[in-house]
Amino acid sequence: MNHQVNCLHCIIPPHMLDSILANGNAAQRKLALDCIGISGGIRGHRQALMSAVAYLTPLTAPGKHRTVYTANNGSSLPGQQMRDEGQPPSSDVAVNEAYDGAGLTYDLYWDVYQRNSLDGNGLHLDSTVHYQQNYDNAFWNGQQMVYGDGDGQLFNRFTIAVDVIGHELTHGVTQYMSNLDYQSQSGALNESFSDVFGTLVKQRKLNQTADQADWLIGEGLLTASVHGVALRSMKAPGTAYDDPVLGKDPQPADMAHYVNTTQDNGGVHINSGIPNRAFYLTAAGIGGYAWEKAGKIWYVAGRDKFKNTTDFQGAADLTTQTAGELFGTDSAEQQAVKNAWITVGITPGAPQTQPQPQPSGCVTAPAAIIRSIFGGS
Numbered sequence: 001m002n003h004q005v006n007c008l009h010c011i012i013p014p015h016m017l018d019s020i021l022a023n024g025n026a027a028q029r030k031l032a033l034d035c036i037g038i039s040g041g042i043r044g045h046r047q048a049l050m051s052a053v054a055y056l057t058p059l060t061a062p063g064k065h066r067t068v069y070t071a072n073n074g075s076s077l078p079g080q081q082m083r084d085e086g087q088p089p090s091s092d093v094a095v096n097e098a099y100d101g102a103g104l105t106y107d108l109y110w111d112v113y114q115r116n117s118l119d120g121n122g123l124h125l126d127s128t129v130h131y132q133q134n135y136d137n138a139f140w141n142g143q144q145m146v147y148g149d150g151d152g153q154l155f156n157r158f159t160i161a162v163d164v165i166g167h168e169l170t171h172g173v174t175q176y177m178s179n180l181d182y183q184s185q186s187g188a189l190n191e192s193f194s195d196v197f198g199t200l201v202k203q204r205k206l207n208q209t210a211d212q213a214d215w216l217i218g219e220g221l222l223t224a225s226v227h228g229v230a231l232r233s234m235k236a237p238g239t240a241y242d243d244p245v246l247g248k249d250p251q252p253a254d255m256a257h258y259v260n261t262t263q264d265n266g267g268v269h270i271n272s273g274i275p276n277r278a279f280y281l282t283a284a285g286i287g288g289y290a291w292e293k294a295g296k297i298w299y300v301a302g303r304d305k306f307k308n309t310t311d312f313q314g315a316a317d318l319t320t321q322t323a324g325e326l327f328g329t330d331s332a333e334q335q336a337v338k339n340a341w342i343t344v345g346i347t348p349g350a351p352q353t354q355p356q357p358q359p360s361g362c363v364t365a366p367a368a369i370i371r372s373i374f375g376g377s
């Protein structure tokens with residue numbers, strides 16, 4: 001019996017939860033298991049919501065409208081309303097962080113790319129904090145943001161990192177644009193797109209140029225007792241953490257180290273390291289504020305050219321093409337995009353050479369671990 005982690009659009013990837021199950025103490029394993037069980041339930045719920053959302057006509061006027069709720073450590077959504085747009089700060093730090101993070105994300109998309117919220121039509125940004133007890137994740141459920149408080153041993157509260165908020169809300173943007181299939185390379189691009197605009201929200205908040213930014217995803221989320229600095233590194237994939245409980249960051253930095261796996265929807269949180277680094281290299285090559293040029297190239301390519309099935313080669317081709325259209329053929333910007341993809345092992349314009357997914361030879365055995373912990377469940 002294979003253990004399946006079905007966490008769609010969660011910030012904590014399944015390989016990390018698996019590692020906690022294998023290596024954590026009893027309390028940590030219990031929390032990881034709760035997270036997996038809840039996430040599995042969310043998947044079906046999310047698909048139902050997606051179908052419902054397709055029939056909804058947006059009711060909203062253009063503009064920024066945020067509402068933050070609390071689940072009061074339960075699981076009903078959206079929960080009790082705590083702060084609506086324009087209201088003064090709450091005494092609850094998680095409420096204010098969710099509110100501010102949603103605002104910074106809205107501002108990036110509106111101020112820089114003239115996109116009016118996630119759907120381009122002023123969609124209200126709803127968030128729920130204090131979801132469940134000690135819940136070790138944050139996710140976009142197809143309709144709203146949801147944040148756990150973290151267990152305090154491995155993870156802090158999930159509103160603490162503004163790039164995590166930008167990451168999750170960008171899953172909403174992708175849903176309304178290319179709707180990249182959440183599987184294999186298109187899924188890794190979906191993840192990477194969220195990391196790109198998540199880190200741009202953070203860099204813009206901090207007013208950092210590409211060479212000043214840390215290019216980490218989720219810095220501040222891991223507690224001081226974890227050996228690691230963040231969930232991922234866009235600049236140096238594979239180096240974000242190496243911890244007895246969380247395991248080692250499995251992200252490859254180039255195509256030579258592409259991970260063929262059936263886990264994690266075909267490695268969507270793993271191989272995203274490759275396009276993540278391509279974006280970092282593009283931004284570093286162009287210089288200045290990454291959201292201005294590199295971000296614009298990625299945004300316009302994602303909005304106008306990506307399809308749900310776009311793979312890494314397609315992303316390389318289409319971002320290079322977009323850079324030429326925005327900044328001129330053979331411009332410094334287009335050269336930076338081209339060089340970035342070549343560095344990670346993909347030549348823009350080259351014929352399709354997609355690694356064939358192979359069955360994982362070594363399926364981890366969390367099901368056995370779960371049985372051993374909980375006695376045959």
Ligand SMILES: [Zn+2]
Pocket residue numbers: 009010011167168171191194
């Ligand atoms: Zn994600």
